[in-house]
Amino acid sequence: MISAFANTWRIPELRDRILFTLAMIIIVRLGVHITLPGVDGTVIKAYMDAQSKADPSNPAGGLNAMLAVFSGGGLQQAGVFALGIMPYISASIMIQLMTAVVPKLARLSREDGGRQKITQFTRYMTIVIALVQGFFVARTLTHPASMPYLSGIEKYGVLVRDQSMLWYALVTATVVAGTMLLMWIGDQITDRGIGNGTSVIITVNIVSSLPGALIQAWHFFVTGKDVSPFNSWKMLLMIVMLLVVIAGTIALTQAQRRIAVQYAKRVVGRKQFGGQTQYLPLKVNYAGVMPIIFATAVLSLPPMMLKWMFPTQKWSLKIYEALTGGGTWYYVLGAIFIFFFSYFWVATMFQPSQISEDLKRNGGYVPGVRPGKPTAEFLDFTMTRLTFAGAIFLTLIFILPVVVGAVVNLPPSSPVLHFFGGTSLLILVGVVLDVMRQVETHLIQKHYDGFLRKGKIKGRYDRLAQTGAAASKVALVYLWTVIAVLVVFGTAVWIYNRGH
Structure with missing residues (x-):
């Protein structure tokens, strides 16, 4: 595996994609810390400094952690990327569900150029959702005490002094522009970088809260008040449990039921086609992280x-x-x-009748099952049982913070337990595996060994190919030069503020 990481820099195209992705990630994190116009940045700074020293047993941390998943701290920082990528995700989910339910959109998705029109509809809906949410963000900044993620900030000063309609319009337009910029960055990462751009942005937002959670855990278990030597062993136990949970999540995320599909022999001229056995993989966790996202969204509203x-x-x-x-x-x-959203997602996204017709049209059949309707019923029955197992797995991931918190005497909503289950863990595991699959594909194409000596990392390789060429070296040089200038300027400002 170490040699595979070293070989990634020996492939020019792969190296350029990685550098481009890293540059986009830096831009995303910079945008989080650029304060919205009309908002007092000194009040935000004082509040965030106090939050970094807060007790991790604070029960209000659960909602803050959930918001940090999609905004990366942009809401608490009152930054340009305050809404994060969530409006685009919401619009994508709504359009995807409507495509499965509305026949006209379903036909459009199968037509030539139909996917481009659906993507255009998704972007229009993103703007509408961002406008509504942007207004509520501006409203929240004028009344910060009403929202839990800014609770107590009024002690550090007035956050917004000018509350005119012009300011409302300016802030709403700014956060909408920030969301659209994030959407564009996500598309660029997908085309010219590594991994799915939207998922990479969410993952970066999750990882950005990891250092703060680790510092809070260190203060709570090692250097805090009334700390006993037994508390240090609790932190070690948490680290071991985290590794075990990650390993188990990876195994269950990749688990699948392989349905054997036999293709009939066909003779075309002097060539013979078919006759071989292939497999139809049905994932145990077919819905992925969507049921937990839906459940937490419904419960947080x-x-x-x-x-x-x-x-x-x-x-x-x-x-x-x-x-x-x-x-x-x-x-x-x-x-x-x-449980409800797991079955709902599978019912709308998994189409056994269409799969059965495609197999029948191509001369394929499941051994022991008649083609046509019996095959559709068999696939539906098999997927129903797999969905039950996947829902049990998602439920265990959802309640895992309760178990870990009971062991270490922390409430399940504590930010320290943010990485032991729920949305964050599944997104992290899924995105890391997808990125490793893409890197492994590039390595194998260039005759290098992958991350595993035997076999490949399991996954769906049909959605891993990038649609655009890697960024040019000139563009990368300009991009990293601008980032270097911004880093130097930021460092100088930080040193100046420290001196005063």
């Missing part, structure tokens, strides 16, 4: 609305604490939603 509309009502505070503090009802409802 009511407490935010109640906190905004009924901030002082007792019943509202009880519901808020139950749904944000990791209460029993939060995980009961979450498990129910995960």
